[in-house]
Amino acid sequence: MSEAVAEGTAPRPHRRLPIPPVVPMIVALIALWYVAAVPMNIKEALTQVERDGAVVSPESAVERRDMSNWALVARNPQHIAGSWATARPRLPAPHVVVEELYDSTIGEEVNGRRGLVRSGSLSNRSLVYHGLVTLNATFVGFLIGAVLGVALAIGIVHSRVMDMSVMPWAIVSQTIPIVALAxxxxxxxxxxxxxxxxxxxxxxxxxxxxxxVVGMVKGLRAPDGMQLDLMRTYNADARTVLQKLRLPSSVPYLFASLKIAIAASLVGAIVGELPVQRGGLGARMLAGSYYGQTAQIWAALLTAAALAAVLVGLLGWLERKTLARMGMQT
Amino acid sequence: MSLVVFALILWAAGWAINVRIANGPGGTTRAGALAVPIIFGATLLGMWELMVRGFDVPRVILPPPSMIATTFSENLGMLWGDFVQTILKGALTGYLMGCAAAFLVALLVDRYDYLRRGLLPLGNFMAALPIVGTAPILVMWFGFGWQSKAAVVVLMVFFPMLVNTVAGLSDTTNMQRDLMRTYASSWGQTLLKLRLPAALPFIFNGLKVCTTLALVGAIVAEFFGSPTLGLGFRISTSIGQLDLGMVWAAILVAAIFGTLFYGIIAGLEKRLTYWHASQRG
Known part of the structure; x- marks a missing residue:
């Protein structure tokens, strides 16, 4: 009897690998993207095929201009595929974006005149170059911000005056759209x-x-009264309390706020590249929007997204390693 | 030079007063907690004014606060127009639409476990992305008017709000849910009487985070194209004319409204979640 139960609960050896639910969601998203691209691009696509000599349902361009996009799709079902391949799409189809992404990274570096292979340096038309420009600014800014933030937090925790005068302003400043200053x-x-x-x-x-600052102040204050009292019974001075109790117990808070900070830092770098057109993903996006190169904007956007994902993922990995080593649970 | 010395004296005096208040008997009272940051802020403003005048800093680099205040009060009408365009039309519309949509999707995600396991990782991923980058695309689609700004704001607030609401809706213990089950309450009743109230602190956290994001989205989207008014437009054109007083005045408008908006949401939170541990402390 007990054997039968044990057998029943044991995993069957030939079960198929379960598909994680994220996969169908992503597939659905891409399908939706393709569907949305049809009405978005149909006018442009019809003009293009008409120029190539194909017959389009309302023949005059003026008539087409006044029609709704869906009506045009319904009357020209044979040209739907054309809307995924127009020269200047309003919404480029996913494969066009991927193509652009490939062309402006690997393609440009390997085959381009100014690419890495021919000229020995990164091409200023490739996303690798622009991504690195943005990444540099992000890293430098993040390091400065994080070091200053931790220093100010230590000051706030130790000085009552600083706490009372600086902390309210630090909180208020978070409610202000600082990017507007960029x-x-x-x-x-x-x-x-x-x-x-x-x-x-x-x-x-x-x-x-x-x-x-906000995260670290919370973290440095995380030790409870009992732990602080223990340090006092050891006659520990403020410096020792900081080193042996406050800093270690603030590590989870530090990583939580570092993850927010690096994402914000990337946004700052991208917005900072808008006014001065000297390279970087932000400059690339603005150039794309000036010249109507939507695929270029999407490619830059995807690169920025990948950068953000990698940076946050890297910090998450570091967090797990550090916390595991310190014997804390994540 | 005497102005610089005076600035340093002002700084020392302000700091000394704050030290006295903070370490004295008044440090724990409400009045003390209010006075110290105000004195600190006023000292900073005074230092800024005196330093700029003392060192003769060019107006195109850093205008003194008095000049910003005059620009602000002289152009109230124009700034009001910018305020209506960017904040009331762009940011607030987008904020309401984005937060409402995220809330409804969160209810769906919460109802169907499959959606939760599929959509939540995507939502978490999207919440960390630089969504501001979609601004040029959306401006291209929806035109230069406030609609494109609202669209950027919707995208920016949607994911943080979704993630927070879903986290809040699952913040009940088994014991509490079992109690509701013994009352034979339906899904809707459980939601209304137990899970929504329990989710409120998380929902408000999301709403508060989104206030700043909404302003950032509306202003940055205007850098990619706008009609001839709006705070983002004002900032970018005034920089072109090196009229830094106007830039600071526009930023002041955004700052005042940002703080007010956050304050309103925080006040609402205090009234609706008075029972939560974070509010009673």
């Missing part, structure tokens, strides 16, 4: 002769600073 910081720093990486890093640092 173009001004760029222009002002430019006018006093600072340009290139530093202005963008300043914005990134500014954006990543406050999440770290």
């Amino acid at each position: 173009p001004m910081i760029i222009v002002v720093l430019y006018s006093i002769g600072v340009q290139g990486l530093i202005p963008k890093a300043v914005i990134s640092a500014y954006l990543s600073f406050f999440p770290v």
Whole structure:
């Protein structure tokens, strides 16, 4: 009897691998993208095939202009495929974006005149180059912001005056759209002769600073009265309490806020690249929007998304490793 | 130079007063907690004014606060137009639509476990992405008017709100859910009487995070194209004219409204979730 139960609960050896539910969701999303691309691009597509000599249902372009997109799709079902391959789509189909992504990374570096293979340096038309420009600013800004944030948090925890005067402003400043300052910081720093990486890093640092301050103050205050009392019975001075109790117990909080900070830092770098067209993913997006190159915008956007995912993932991995090593649970 | 010395004296005096208040008997009272940051802020403003005048910093680099205040009060009408365009039309519409949509999707996700396991990882992923980057695309689709700004805001607030609401809706213990089951309450009743109230702190957390995101989205989207008014438009054109007083005035509008908006949501939270541990402390 007990054997039968044990047999029943044991996993069957030939069960198929379960598909994680994320996969059908992503497939559905891509399908939706293709469907949405049809009405978005149909006008452009019809104009294009008409120029090539095909017959289009309302023959005059003026008539087509006044019709709704769905009506055009319904009357020209044979040209639906054309809307996934127009030259200047309003919504490029996923495969067009992937193609552009390939062309402007591997394709450009291997085959391009200015690519890595022919010229020995990264092409200024490739997303690898622009991504690295953005990544540099993100990293520098993130490091400055995180170090300053931790330092200020330590000050706030130890000084009552600083806590009372700075902390309310730190919280208020989080409710202000700081990114709006970005173009001004760029222009002002430019006018006093600072340009290139530093202005963008300043914005990134500014954006990543406050999440770290707020998170770290919470973390440094995480030890409860009992633990602090124990330190007092050891006659530990403030420095020892910080090193042996407060800093270790703030590590989970630190990583939680670092993950927010690096995402904010990337946004800061991208927005910082908008006013000065000197490379970077933000500059690439703006150029794409000026010249109507939608595939280029999407490719830059996907690169930025991948960068964000990798950066946050990297911090998450570091968090798990560190916490496991410190004997804390995630 | 005397102005710079005066600025340093002002700083020392402000700090000394704050030290006295903070470490004295008034440090634990409400008045003390209010006075210290105000004195600190006022000292900073005074230092800014004196330093800019003392060092003769060019107006195109850093205008003194007095100049910002004059620009602000002289252009109230124009700034009001910008405020209506960017914040009332763009940010608020998008905020309401985005948060409402996220709430409804969260209810669906919560109802069907398959959706939760499929959509939640996607939502978590999207919440960390630089969604501001979609601004040029949306401006291209919806035109230069406020509609495109609202669309950017909808996208920006949707995922943080979704993730928070879903987390809140699952924040009940088995014991509580079992109790509801012994009362034979339906899904709707459980939702209304137990799970929504329990989710409120999370929902408000999402709403608060989204207030700032909504403003950022509406302003940054205007950098990619806007009619001839709006806070983002004002900022980018005034920079072109090196009229930094106007830039700061526009930022001041955004800052005042951002703080007010956050304050309203936080006040609402206090009234609706007075029972929660974080509010009683």
